[in-house]
Amino acid sequence: MGAGKSTIGRLLAQELSSTFIDSDKVIEERSGADIPWIFDVEGEAGFREREMAVISELTQLNDCVLATGGGVVLRPENRECLQNRGVVVYLQTSIEQQLERTARDRNRPLLQTANPEEVLRKLLEQRDPLYKSCADIIIRTDKRHPRAVIQEILRQLKQLSKQPS
Ligand SMILES: Nc1ncnc2c1ncn2[C@@H]1O[C@H](COP(=O)(O)OP(=O)(O)OP(=O)(O)O)[C@@H](O)[C@H]1O
Ligand SMILES: O=C(O)C1=C[C@@H](O)[C@@H](O)[C@H](O)C1
Numbered sequence: 001m002g003a004g005k006s007t008i009g010r011l012l013a014q015e016l017s018s019t020f021i022d023s024d025k026v027i028e029e030r031s032g033a034d035i036p037w038i039f040d041v042e043g044e045a046g047f048r049e050r051e052m053a054v055i056s057e058l059t060q061l062n063d064c065v066l067a068t069g070g071g072v073v074l075r076p077e078n079r080e081c082l083q084n085r086g087v088v089v090y091l092q093t094s095i096e097q098q099l100e101r102t103a104r105d106r107n108r109p110l111l112q113t114a115n116p117e118e119v120l121r122k123l124l125e126q127r128d129p130l131y132k133s134c135a136d137i138i139i140r141t142d143k144r145h146p147r148a149v150i151q152e153i154l155r156q157l158k159q160l161s162k163q164p165s
């Protein structure tokens with residue numbers, strides 16, 4: 001959360017002249033409700049079910065940049081879809097920066113707690129190995145302007161396409 005998936009994904013899609021899709025937004029459109037409402041009424045388990053259905057569908061599309069939710073890697077089915085169908089970019093960010101970037105909006109139910117720093121630390125511990133297990137490209141985003149992050153993604157994409165398969 002707050003790594004910049006939505007922000008950087010949108011700009012990257014512009015740069016690549018591709019379609020941008022944000023799975024969190026698609027989940028909200030399909031449910032006719034926002035993410036805090038889904039967590040409230042259906043719990044995290046309900047949200048993960050909706051997320052899995054949407055990821056399975058969106059990863060069938062071609063030529064697009066897909067920003068996922070931060071917990072997408074929790075389900076092995078999602079990791080498999082992402083790995084099989086695309087180049088996966090892990091935007092690595094320190095907890096300090098995540099806190100700074102998420103402080104202004106209240107749209108992340110998992111962070112609506114007395115100690116968001118502790119929550120982020122636990123999530124990172126659990127998720128970092130999963131992100132690494134499916135990432136083709138890993139980029140640190142701390143104190144880096146979104147434009148600089150995008151240039152680095154483009155550079156690494158070029159390198160990947162040069163490698164013999
Ligand atoms: N590299 C960056 N430098 C400075 N600010 C950034 C950077 N990337 C994103 N931000 C800012 O951080 C906030 C959160 O970014 P964003 O919503 O893109 O994160 P996210 O990874 O999509 O989070 P989530 O997992 O909750 O969907 C936004 O206000 C955005 O403008
Ligand atoms: O990291 C997470 O588990 C989440 C991140 C957001 O993108 C949303 O998908 C939701 O708030 C859950």
Ligand SMILES: [Mg+2]
Binds near residue numbers: 005
């Ligand atoms: Mg996002």
